[in-house]
Amino acid sequence: MKLDALARGCGEWLRGTGPDSDIVVSSRIRLARNLAEFPFIRRCTETQRRAIARLVRERVAEVDAWSGTEYVDIQGLGDIDRQLLVERQLISRELSKAEGPRAVVVEPQETFSLMVNEEDHLRLQVMHSGFDLEPAWNKINHLDDLLEERLPFAFHEQLGYLTACPTNVGTGLRVSVMFHLPGLVLSREIDKVFRGLQKMHLAVRGLYGEGSQALGDFYQISNQLTLGKTEEQLIARVAEIVPQLLEYERKARQTLLEHNHKELHDRVSRALGILRTAKTISSEETLLLLSSVRLGINLKLITDIDIATVNRLFLQTQPAHLQKIRGRELDTAERNEERAIFLQKHLPAA
Amino acid sequence: MKCQHCEKPAVFHITELTGPEPQEVHLCEDHAQLFLAMPGSESEEAAPAAPSGKQKKLAKTAEDLSRVDQSTCPKCGITFHEFRQQGRLGCAHDYDHFQRELEPLLSNIHGEKVHCGKRPRTAGAEALVRAELNRLKEQMREAVDKEQYELASQLRDQIRKLDKDGTNS
Numbered sequence: 001m002k003l004d005a006l007a008r009g010c011g012e013w014l015r016g017t018g019p020d021s022d023i024v025v026s027s028r029i030r031l032a033r034n035l036a037e038f039p040f041i042r043r044c045t046e047t048q049r050r051a052i053a054r055l056v057r058e059r060v061a062e063v064d065a066w067s068g069t070e071y072v073d074i075q076g077l078g079d080i081d082r083q084l085l086v087e088r089q090l091i092s093r094e095l096s097k098a099e100g101p102r103a104v105v106v107e108p109q110e111t112f113s114l115m116v117n118e119e120d121h122l123r124l125q126v127m128h129s130g131f132d133l134e135p136a137w138n139k140i141n142h143l144d145d146l147l148e149e150r151l152p153f154a155f156h157e158q159l160g161y162l163t164a165c166p167t168n169v170g171t172g173l174r175v176s177v178m179f180h181l182p183g184l185v186l187s188r189e190i191d192k193v194f195r196g197l198q199k200m201h202l203a204v205r206g207l208y209g210e211g212s213q214a215l216g217d218f219y220q221i222s223n224q225l226t227l228g229k230t231e232e233q234l235i236a237r238v239a240e241i242v243p244q245l246l247e248y249e250r251k252a253r254q255t256l257l258e259h260n261h262k263e264l265h266d267r268v269s270r271a272l273g274i275l276r277t278a279k280t281i282s283s284e285e286t287l288l289l290l291s292s293v294r295l296g297i298n299l300k301l302i303t304d305i306d307i308a309t310v311n312r313l314f315l316q317t318q319p320a321h322l323q324k325i326r327g328r329e330l331d332t333a334e335r336n337e338e339r340a341i342f343l344q345k346h347l348p349a350a
Numbered sequence: 351m352k353c354q355h356c357e358k359p360a361v362f363h364i365t366e367l368t369g370p371e372p373q374e375v376h377l378c379e380d381h382a383q384l385f386l387a388m389p390g391s392e393s394e395e396a397a398p399a400a401p402s403g404k405q406k407k408l409a410k411t412a413e414d415l416s417r418v419d420q421s422t423c424p425k426c427g428i429t430f431h432e433f434r435q436q437g438r439l440g441c442a443h444d445y446d447h448f449q450r451e452l453e454p455l456l457s458n459i460h461g462e463k464v465h466c467g468k469r470p471r472t473a474g475a476e477a478l479v480r481a482e483l484n485r486l487k488e489q490m491r492e493a494v495d496k497e498q499y500e501l502a503s504q505l506r507d508q509i510r511k512l513d514k515d516g517t518n519s
Contacts, residue, residue, distance in 0.1 A: 036442060039426045043440040097357055119438070141468070148470050154442035159456075160465025162445055164438045166452060167383050167459055169445070171467040203379070224383075228462020229488070 003072075003081050007324035010315060011088060011110030011127065016307035018130020022298040023249050024242065025178040025218065025311070027132045028089075029140050029235070030125040032163045032172035033147070034154040040164040041117055049117050050101040056116050059150040060105055065143065074102045080329065083320035089127065091115055112143060119164050120172070122147070131246075133175065133239050137231065160227065170227030175238045176205075179245060182217040182295040183252030186264075193248060194219075201225055202238065207287075216287035216314070221245075257299060268296030272305075275343050280336040286317045286343070305347065313346060353378035355437050381437045387458035388434065423447045483512055 013026045034040060035055070038048055053073075060066050074082060074095060082096040091104050095118045102117035115123040124147070126140040154162040160170040168174075184190040194204045205220045221241065223234050256264050271292035274281070294310045296302035315321060317339050323330050326338055351360045358378035364385070366373040377385055419431035428440030430448055439445070445452060457463055466488045486509045493502035 034442065039441040040439055042436065042438050043426045043428060094357055144468075145471065153470060155470050156442070156445055156465070158464055159445055160467060160469070162442045165380050165384075166439070166456055167380050169456065170460065170462075170465045173467070225460045225462075227456065227460035227465060230467040234467075 003077075003084055004324060004327075006088070007084060007316070007321050010308075010312045011090075013110065013127040013129045014308075014311040014315060015129050016311045018128060018132050020242075020246055021130035021307070023180055023246055024131040025180055026127055026129055027136050028125060028127045028176045028178070028220075029133070029136045030123055030174045030176075031140060031144055032120040032161070032168045032174075033122040033124065033144070033151075034162060034164070035121045036152045036154045038121065041119060041121065042164065044117075046100055052121055053101045053103050053116050056105075056114075056122065056151070057103070059147070060114070062150060063146050065146055066105070066107075069105050069107050072104050072106060074098075074104060075100065080320050080323050084324055087315060087318045087320050092118060092123075094118060112139065114147075120168070122151075131177065131242055133177070133235050137175075137235055141231070167224075168226050171229070171231050171234060173226055173231050173234055174222055175235050176220045176222035177238060177242060178207075178218060178220045179249070180216075180218055180291070180294060181245075181249050182291055183249045183256060185217045186256060187252045189248070189252060190219075193245065197221060197241065200237070200241070202241065215284065216291035218291075253295070253299060264299070265296075265301050268292045268299075268301050272296065272302060272347070276347050276349055278340045278343070280333070281340045281343070282336055283318055283339065286339060287314065290314055290317075309346065313343065316346075317342060351376055353381055355381045355435065383459055384437045384455070387455050418451055421448070421451075483509060486512070 013028075018024075018027075035052060038044060038052055041049070044052070057071050060069065060071070072085070074085075074091065077085075082091075085091045085104065085106075086093055086096050088110065090106055090110065090113045092115065095102055095104070095115050098118070100117065102115075104116065105114040107113065111128065112124070112126045115125075124140060124143060126136045126143070128136045128139075156162050161172040163169050163172055181190060184193060197204055201224050203222050203224050205222065207215045207218045207220075221238060223238055225234070229237075271289040275286070275289050275293065290310055290313055293302060293305065294307065297305060297307055297310065316325065319335055322335055322338050322342065325342070330338060351363075352358070353360045354376050356378060358380070360376035361379055362375075362377045362382035362385075364375040364377070364382075366375055375385065419429060419434070421430045422428070423440060423444050424447070425443040426440035428444060430451060433439055433444070433448070439448075453463065486505055490502050490505035490509065493499070493505060
């Protein structure tokens with residue numbers, strides 16, 4: 001695959017448009033599926049894993065809706081390329097680090113991808129920009145139908161779609177909405193909000209999903225239960241809390257504007273100043289500062305940069321992207337220098 | 351820190367005080383969910399060796415557990431012990447083979463036992479009827495919870511009709 005070209009662009013889901021995209025970055029839905037005729041991944045031999053990958057590749061090639069997609073053999077990729085796919089959220093960190101035959105099928109616009117031989121044989125995901133769960137569900141449901149016509153899935157009359165881990169059985173569905181919540185973080189209300197969500201059986205995760213930190217004030221909210229409700233009900237449960245969370249965040253931002261205008265303006269201006277002038281900068285600091293700039297743009301405190309540019313910089317200043325764009329391997333110190341140069345080039349002073 | 355059962359990062363850090371020595375457990379989200387849902391999990395590692403008269407019942411439970419642990423799926427060869435250790439099943443047949451052991455686990459995790467979402471279109475007409483029945487039953491339960499009794503009785507009638515038609519056809 002042309003991974004070099006991928007690094008220079010940005011997935012559809014980061015284009016910074018779509019409903020409520022000032023706060024909701026993306027809407028993501030994934031389905032876990034297993035092929036009926038093979039054991040689950042942990043009990044598969046290398047030969048069986050290879051057979052699964054080959055079978056999926058052949059069947060996917062028969063589907064018109066999948067024409068133009070790229071089949072990427074993860075086993076044959078170098079470290080930087082695998083990391084690149086993780087940074088773009090096209091594959092999980094687990095698939096990147098796993099061993100044996102495994103792959104990902106990627107659509108050029110990056111609105112959907114299909115991981116092969118992760119924890120389950122198939123992990124299909126659809127990603128949309130902004131708060132856009134219903135269209136995302138319609139899309140993944142259709143893609144799943146197309147796969148199911150060609151690949152017999154492990155399905156149980158009582159338990160639904162069977163998965164390697166019982167926490168995913170039934171629908172195999174995980175719906176995640178990624179929020180940018182700097183207002184609630186600055187006003188220190190974020191923990192209170194999350195405690196409320198956990199009581200509703202919703203999980204809160206960081207930027208890269210399970211176990212990752214909430215870098216740059218990005219949080220993913222997703223369902224934990226997968227059995228005993230329809231997909232629509234599970235999606236509605238997550239969707240239900242979105243308007244409320246939007247309201248909390250907007251109110252927090254408004255309060256900051258009204259009572260701490262000068263401090264807030266100072267904060268976002270300094271953030272932009274550092275990004276524009278630093279000579280060496282880590283990816284963590286970059287994320288933190290870009291988060292302030294993103295808030296500044298949404299509150300019209302910064303007017304000469306657009307959200308799409310900031311979204312793109314969030315992605316392209318990450319380690320694998322930088323190395324890919326630079327065209328060679330870089331150590332941490334070199335990356336920090338390259339990152340500063342890259343930021344100056346893409347955030348020219350007004 | 352990594353989860354002690356898989357490659358994922360550990361996000362739950364539990365200190366078990368049931369055994370003679372406190373035991374630290376570090377788990378990812380999935381394994382933590384399983385750990386908390388698993389009835390009597392990890393107890394056999396931590397259980398005291400010599401059962402006194404008072405502990406007979408406990409010993410019986412430990413005996414049951416160890417018998418269950420040795421149970422092996424004829425299709426993929428995984429033992430229940432291996433599943434408890436790894437938190438991942440070996441094949442689709444495990445859900446039938448370990449059904450008795452998995453049922454309370456699934457109830458603990460999901461609070462439900464029956465799938466009522468999407469099903470493969472290719473699974474036949476009977477499967478579709480069953481899916482519709484599951485869906486209606488779920489709706490009826492929700493209606494009862496919300497004290498919408500008129501809706502609930504309409505749903506009950508639909509269920510009866512579908513049940514009869516479905517079995518006749």
